[in-house]
Every structure is written in C-alpha cells, then in structure tokens.
Amino acid sequence: MNREDMSRLDDYRLNEAGPLENDLVDELADGAMDREDFIRRATVLGLSMSVIGAALGAYGSSPAFAAPASIAQVGGRLRLGCTPPPEGKLDPHLYVNTGQQVTGSVTGEFLVHATRSLALLPELALSWKPNARATVWTYKLRPGVKFQNGQPFTADDVVATFKRLTDPKSGSQALSAFKGVLSPSGVRKINNLTVQFRLDGPNASFPYLTSSTTYQAILLPADYKVGTFEKTPQTTGAFRLVGYTPGVGAKYERNPGWWGGKASLDGVDATYFSEDSAIVSALLGNQIDLINQINVVTGRALLNSPRVKIFPARGAPHRQICMRVDAKNELKDPRVRRAIALTLDRPGIVKTLFNNLGQPGNDSPFAPVYPSTDKSVPQRKKDIPAARALMAAAGVPNGFEATLTTERVQEIPDYAVLVQNACREIGVKLNLKIETDSAYYGKAQPGQS
Template sequence: MTQQHFLSRLLTQRLRDALPGGAAADLWNVALDEHVGGHLDRRALLKYAGALGITTALGSAGLLAGLRPAKAAGKPGGTIRVGLSQPTAAFNPVLLTDSASIGVLSQVGEYLILDDPEHGLVPQLALSWEADESLTRWTVKLRPGVRFHDGREVTSADVVASFERITDPANGSSALSALKGLLAKGGTSATDPLTVVFQTEIANTNFPYYISSSVVAAIVLPAHLGSDYEKSFIGTGPFRFESYQPQRGIAFVRNDDYWGEKALPDRVEFRFYQDQQAQFLALKSGEVDVIPEVSTLTTVVESDPTLQILSVDSARHDAIHLRTDAAELSDARVRRAFALAIDRKAIVSGFYRDRASTGNDSVFSPIYASTDDSVPQREQDIAAAKRLLGEAGLPNGFKVKLTTERAYSIPEYAVLLQNQVRQAGIELDLNILPQDAYYGKAVFGESPWLDSELGITDFGHRGTPDVILNATLRSDGPWNAAHFKSPAYDGLLKDYSTARDLQAQRLAAGKIQRLLLEETPTVITHFNKFIRFSNKRVAGVRFTAISHFLLAGAYLA
C-alpha cells in the first residue's frame, strides 16, 4: 500500500469516528478511492464532502487542514467599489435573475449552503444536511445564533417561509425553473426551531445544490418580509444596507453583528452604468475597483500594468440547440454532421484565447467530478460530416436559419460558426435579436429561443449538471428548445439523479454523454471561465460563476 493510499484510508477511518453512523463514511470511502485512483483531485474531493453534507464533521475532526487554502490576511478598512450594469428590475430576491442584482444582493443575502467556486458546497446558514434512504427526505440543521440585520434571530420558520415563497407558482420565482418537479409548495417543514425538512417529489442525490446559492433566489429571508424589499435590503450577510439611489448605485456597510468572521472593508459600493464601455472607463479612471468582463477588451486589460484579470472555472456555456422535430434537423445524422463541421480547437484557443475548456456536446464540463472523461472527444471532421449529409439525402448540404441573442460574444461566435460549417455545405442565415426579443415570453409558441429551428443560448454556471440536463433536454423540460423526446434519456437522467456514489453517478453520466453524442440535440463546443476585471489596488476579491460577489475578504492592497 502506498503512503498516499494509507493516509487516505486513515482519513476515512477518522471520518467514520467523527460521524454518527457509517453511511456517509461509506460514500466518502468511494470518493477517496476515486482520489487515490487519480479520478478526483483534492479540490473535487472537498467539493464531494460538501455534497455529502459532512464538511462540518470534517472540520470538527481537524480533517480539512491542507485541503483549503489559507484565508487572506488583508488590512481592515476602506471601501471596495464595484461597477455593474443597470439592474433589469426592482430588487426582489424572489424574482432574482440578472447578474447585477445577484451581485448586489449577495452582500446582504445568504443561503443555507454556499456553492463556493473553490470548495464546493460549504455550510452557510445550515450546519449539516442529510438524506434518508429514499433520497426524498432531507433534514437540514441550522446554525444557531444567526440574526437578521434588524436583530431578529433566524429560525426554521424563516427558512420554511423562504422556500414556500419561491416554490409557490403564484409568485413567479426564478427558482421554479430549477425546483419544478423536485420541490413543491408545501414540501418544506420544520420539526424544531433549528431543523428543517425538505420532502422532495423525486429522489435526487444532488438536492443540496438546489437549496444552495446555485439557485440564486433561495436566499433565506424573514418569515414576515414585507412588500417593499428596497426599503430594508434585509438579510443575514456580512454587510448591511446603508443607502440606495435608483439607477445610480447602492452602498452597504460592515455588519459588526455578523455571525461569522467580520468583513474587512468598512463599506462596499455598487455603481450602475448604462453600458460596458462606461464600466470599463470607470475602472480605468479609478472610479471603481472591479467590473464584469468586457469580452472585447480582455486583451487590453492583459497588457495594462494597472489592471488584472480574475477568473474562476465554470460550466458556463453557449448551447446550440437543433430542433429534433424540424425539417432536415429531424435526422440525427444531419445533427451529427453539423457538430462534426465545427472546429472546437479554433474556438477555444483562437476565439476565446484559452480562457475556456473544450465541450463535448453535453453539459458535463471537466469541472464536474461525475463527468466520464473516457467518452471520446468529438473533433472536426469535414469528410465525415459530408458523408453523413449524403446518407441523409442532402449531398449538396442545406440552409437553415440560426436565431440567437445580441449578448456577450454570441453574435461574433455565430459568425465563426457560420464560416466553419459552410465547409461541410451547411449555410446559416443569421437572425440576431435583442436579448429580450430572443427570449420573448420564454414559453413554447411565444419565444424565438424555444421555437427556432437552430439557436444559440447562453447558460450560466450550475453547481450540478442535472439542473441543466433536466430543464433543457428532459422530454417535458421547460427549456427544451431542441424539442428532444427520448424515454431512454429520461431514464438515464433518473439513474444519474439517484446514484448514491461517484462511481455510479459517473457510470450514468457516461451513458448520457454517449447518448447525446449519438442524438446530438445540442452542440456545446466550450465552457467559459467566469471573468472579472480589477485594478491592482485591491486584493481578495472573490466571486462565484453565477455572479455573486464575495467581498468580505477584499481589501486595499
């Protein structure tokens, strides 16, 4: 037995001693075997501990040392200033969707669990979580002594009310896209002031992600919230509300009564701008310290000695949907030909300058521990693409309209795709719409996104792939723009969601990955890093890949 294997086994035994019972330790033992076998790195191992809800037990047993990086030791004080686009609507945690609002509310609002970009699922207002054998009843223990900014103590009643709000269809919460079919209104209850029980409609091993910051609207708020959130911006976070000027900006100050480690900055300010160019000019002039990425200016930032690029790995991607019930695209051979005509290396290395990883036509990004990396990577093959088109009765190729949104770098990406697939005889007629027009009412029959034959849609990062797998490709998925109907896929997705350990989950993932390569209802060529620009006078700025700003540890360098 190697020393590494011995230490891993020793860690497992110490973990068994730290846990009440051996079920979680058995699952952890599988993860350790994956780690020793080289299939799971140390970061992914810690993330899996979070998914099991055992990070608190690990910490109590002193088993996290060496896995987590040391905290930054910056000097307290000062103001961190962030430039953002204008929020798209009034601040309402229940309806939270746009990146600006997510960034702002992450200063005051907290979740049961934080999906941390480095460490995976980390206890925030929850201390632990565990499922019964059916994987449909999840018990969450709350952190005692946490108070809202107005002094009220957080109890299970607040958590129940918070989840009842976002699962009530009448409220139209953005969380419904993730929770529909999994957690219904009435599915959350309390057994005592510090214990919450979630009764899910179906079994799902990854349920902790659905009650984490991965579902941005799942912020824990007071049971009696009131109707005008913008008057209080109440929460439990490391900063508390100071002032708000609509369309101009908002400021928060350090919460000295915070339950955890106190924030370093005295204040954080968010200033709103009409466009990305204005944000960049504000960064360059020193008016703000941090802004979102402006993709057209990344090379400018790289060469500027006063600025820096901050990034986190993510599963963020631009999905190309191919309607499986429309004209030529109804033939899987035609869809595969389209995918084979694309040069992914040119996209990742050229278009994105290696600030992305290669996709293989499913949402199973390299960052997910369950991704089966033995599945062959699809590469450009023009000859094979032409052969498939010929077999499908299209020896001269075909023409199709590609509809997409004018957002981020998608229009330029669409032009690149247009030029690449032309080599195989596929002509794309580009139809680039304003973002709001592209999404329309976001329901079938009233949305170019969901109704177009061929389209490109941006999808943000999710902590677990099944959030997107369910919404976009399940037969009754609300975002199934490909109109993909596959009982085999639906069954495999259920297998993936109920797999109890990493080996079983990876086995199901591999089957899904291979099925999607064969059917090709979507093409995913890349996964983007999530990027922020910053000046070099600040350090310790952290953020998630779905736009939360974690500024409690930021400081003036």
C-alpha cells in the same frame, strides 16, 4: 499515514457515517479520486472540516484548507463595476441575468456557499446530511441570525423561500433546476433550526441547489412581499441595500447586526455598465476597483495590464446558443443539430473567444468540475464528412437557410458569428438576430420571449 487522523476517521466511520460517506472515504483510500475531488464531494455530503482533514491526513495528503496569509484591511468603500445591468425586478426568485445576481449577492446569503472550486461551505446552514438513499436531506440552521429588518432567521423562512422557488405559479426562474428534484410539499420544518427536504427521487448533488450556484436561492423572510427587495433591507448579509437606480447602480452600507461580525468594508458602491469596453476603461482608469467578469475579446487590455489582478475559477459557467426545435424547420431533426455540432472547431473557439482561458465543451452543461459528469464520453471534434452525411440522411444535403436568435451577453454574439461561419461548410446559411437580455427572454414564458 497519520495514526491520530486515522483514529479520528475510524471513529467517525463507525459511529456517524452512512454508506454514502463510507464509499467516499474508500474511494480516497483506493486512490480513485484526487484531493480536490474529495474535498468537493465531501462538502456536498456535509462532512465536517475536521473529518475532511482527518481523511486527508490519514491518507497522506496536505491539510484541507490553509489559513489566510494576511488579514484584510478594514474600512473604506469598494467601487464595484457590474456588467450587464439588471434586467427586470430584483426579487431573487425572478433573477435571470448576471446583473440581478451580482446586485442580490452583495446583500443576500444562501444556506450553503460554493467556493471557486465548487466545494461547499456552511453559510446560513451549519450542516446538511442525507439519508442512505439521498432522498431526504436534513439541514441544521445557524442560530442567532437576524434579517436586516430585525426579524430572527428561522426554519419558517427557509420553508417559505424554497416553496417560492419550487412553485410553478410564482414565476420562479429556478424552477427548471428543481423540477423533478424537489416539490413545494417536500420542504418541511422540523423545528426552528432544522429543515428537511424530501426529494422526488435520490439526488447526491442536492446541496448545490441550495447553494450560491443557484443564485435565486437567497434566503428571505417568510412574510416577504414580492416587489419590495430594493425598497426595504430584508436579507441576512454583511451589507444592506440602501439605494438602487435601475440601469445606473446600487449602494450598500455595512450591516451592524450581521451574524458574521463586523464586515471589513464600510460599504459598496456598484455601477452598472451596458458595454464591455466602458467597464474595461473604467477599471483601467481607476474609476472602479473590481468588476464581476470580463469578455476576453474586449478585455485583452486587462489581461495584459500589470496593474490588474485576474481571479480565474474552475467552474461550470459556459456559453451556449439555443436553437428552436419546437417549430417546423430543419433544426427539429436531431441529425441536423448533430451535423452543426460537427462543424465546430472547439479548440479554435476556445483560443479565439477566451484566449485559451477555458476548456472545450462537449455539448453538455455538465462541466468536468462536477463529479456526476461522465468523463468516458469521447470529446466531439470537427468532422465535416460526417456532418455532410448526417445532412444527407436528414434530407437536406444542400443545406438550408434559417434565423438564429441569441442574446447580447459576453462572448455570445462573437460565438454566434463563429457558428455562422462554420455552418457554411455544410451549406447552412444562418441569419443572426442578436437581442438584448430583456428582448430575448421576454417574460421567460413560452410564446412570450
């Protein structure tokens, strides 16, 4: 135990910390969580790097963050490959697909940056702190930041951005994430560099919703006009979007007024690819330098190439197939849906689709990486007898026929085929209908997709 770190930590706990922060440090001291979990949860609560380092030092762990091994080379342009291409408009609050996310994130910034391990670091917010019940979160903003059009970044811009994200009339694609958590009236300006979020109820994970994990939450000027994102550089990031051709690519130049100083690159040239095989060939053929993601099934050549560096991330991305339960069909019965879930060989799916570079899911979008995940829930396994019993209880012992509609993104079509084959064991015949993103989501409104 380091005495200096302990003294610094004691001072923080006595004079600054609230009950949430003190409970967190107690869990670390008791050995109830490991170093990675502590860092992730501490950054969510807004503990400073010095306090995190003191806590880890006091209880025998290594430093929280290591210094970089080397300085990146300055200059040159990055050739970025992106799949799939953006679908629809580039207005951040309307983002629904990965192409839009990548295109916006090169130029846009968030209040908080989420690392690959889902620790949260300051970006346009310097700090964030909850009240004792985690119903009110106060954010201190970074001073001296300007938008690429020269306007200063202030609390007014944060308020306008989050009111847009939480307004049901705006078409916001982040609305489902904020529903029941934050209402438009809960976003308030305290002063030019302080914003307060008054939540609909307690939420200890709220900073994630203001981070890069909510990819629609790019900060924009208060007077932002919908439909102008690709026409006028107006974000705060290191690169300005200066050219965009739908389905083809985007061009970015270094932002000379970036608050973070001079960016390492002169610019970024993004090329869009509709087919996984094409982006794999382009990377192997040295036509591009970096791609945003790979489909393991079509990208095995990359996994086996000594010239390609794969950056794995422990996170929450997952593949899912949605079944309509709002119509008169057998899938409306939860027993039928549970029966289908029990036909799946989850380890086999992970091996086939992801070359074992993943974890079996448990029918929940809450990945193990999140502290809020209930890890006591038993892992669901393949159980055909139990599945058949559920089918009989639902009144369809001999199965049924249905259409399963899903999207042509990453491994999802191959996943749908595996589900289709698995369902045959309980007499369910699924006819697959695979659609593009734009056809599948439509206007992302009930009855229009």
